[in-house]
Amino acid sequence: MDTIVIIIIAVTCIISYLALNDMRMFEKYKFNVGAILHRKEYFRLLTAGFLHADFMHLLLNMYVLYMFYPPIMAAFGVVGFLIIYIASILLGNLFSLLIYKNQSWYSAIGASGGVAGIIFASVSLNPVFSKIGIIFIPFLSIPGYIFGLLYFGYSVYSMLKPRSNDNVGHAAHLGGAFFGLIYTVIIYPEDAIHNMFYLLIMSLPLIYLAYEIFVRKRIG
Template sequence: MNTVVIIIIAVTCIISYLALNDIRMFEKYKFNVGAIQQRKEYFRLLSAGFLHADFIHLALNMYVLYMFSPAILYAFGVSGFLIIYIASILLGNLFSLLIYKNQSWYSAIGASGGVAGIIFASVSLDPVNIKIGIIFLPPALSIPGYIFGLLYFGYSVYSMLKPRSHDNIGHAAHLGGAFFGLIYTIIVFPQIALSNILFLGIMSLPLIYLAYEVFIRKRIN
């Protein structure tokens, strides 16, 4: 595991812990549509990626980041890894800002946009052989990356569209982050990504459905 991944995980854990114990810090740095639009606090687009709703939310994101980062580091190097992770957080939150622009109260936190970008980029390179295990279960029960991605994005879409449910987790950011991870991989490795188009299509089904609900049915406005 590269040192940069350990540093990102450590920094995220420290900041998340501090914010969970300091409501003023949490409110100052979380993603909030009103604060960004009215007070031009654009730093929230990035800082929200280092905050989490609780320790389970934090542990899940950091575990997934840890599991999928080796493939990205091997293929893209440290600079490519940082580009995908940071840009996916930013683009994910920009997408949230776009679809929630009329809801000034909307707020969210989490590294999920960056993690989604890493997942999509990783699986774009090797959707079958990259696998992720379930804690406490034997390696033989690990599932292919594209199946995990399908379940991960499916849950995100469900949570985002569920009526009268708001858990402060940036589910909408998953779509923007995943989109950047995919596009960046296609630009850098077009032949590899396109050869895996079937698996990408399967993993993308929840994201396609989300796009339909947002842009066609206008369920979120």
């Protein structure tokens, strides 16, 4: 594994662990609409990406990051990988801020936006052969675009279900995925266009989410 990925996973695990055992730290650095808009605490747009709701949430995000990062590193290098990951976290949380701007109480945490950006960039480059093993059953694997479909499908379901308030940044997936896709299209347009069918399949839950947000005005 590349050193930078080890560092990101290690730092995320350490910060998440510390915050889970220190509620004041958790509250200070999580994504919160009121704190960002009224107190101008814009640092939360980034720091929320290093906090997690519990150890399973942390494990899932770091495992997915670990499985999908190699094509990104091979195609974009360390700088490109960092751009996609960090910018996807920021854009994902900015999108959440846009959606929930009228709900000052809304809070969320998680590296979901960054992970979504990495998934979309990876599948844009190699949708079929970018596979992910099932946790604890490494000899079973599914194509990356199928995993992306399930991953985003679950996130959209969790976001839209009644009384959903698990503090996980499901909305950030849409902004993060958008950045990962757009960045790859700009750098490798032919690959992204060639794999558009797989990207469309993986995007179905996010397209539905966009419909619920912008057409039905169900959220916000």
